[in-house]
Amino acid sequence: MKVSVLPEEYNVVLFDSTNHAIRAEKVAKKEGLKVKLIPVPRHLSSDCGTALRFLIEDNPAITQVFEQKKVPYSNILPLKK
Numbered sequence: 001m002k003v004s005v006l007p008e009e010y011n012v013v014l015f016d017s018t019n020h021a022i023r024a025e026k027v028a029k030k031e032g033l034k035v036k037l038i039p040v041p042r043h044l045s046s047d048c049g050t051a052l053r054f055l056i057e058d059n060p061a062i063t064q065v066f067e068q069k070k071v072p073y074s075n076i077l078p079l080k081k
Contacts, residue, residue: 010079011059013052014040016072021050024071031065033058044077053079 015021021037028035033054040051054062059076066073 009056010053011056011062011076012038012040012044012079013054013062013066013076014044014074015050015052016074018050020072021052024052024066024073027065027069027071028052028054028062031061033061033065035062041079044079 013021013024015024025035025037035052035054038051038053040049044051056078063076065071
């Protein structure tokens with residue numbers, strides 16, 4: 001029996017600085033969230049060159065953790081494949 005796997009969908013968090021992106025990664029990983037620092041796709045922003053990618057279903061957890069830990073970020077956007 002063939003099992004079809006749906007492609008994973010991601011969101012990205014944009015930041016004003018690379019320092020904020022690195023801090024956000026550390027905070028999210030400490031909370032057990034699967035995240036990865038990636039270069040910001042140019043169609044999303046020309047600001048800070050680093051974004052944080054995460055699974056779309058983790059959006060509520062990411063925003064909650066960033067609010068609790070006072071992690072500054074600019075925006076959260078969907079990442080199209």
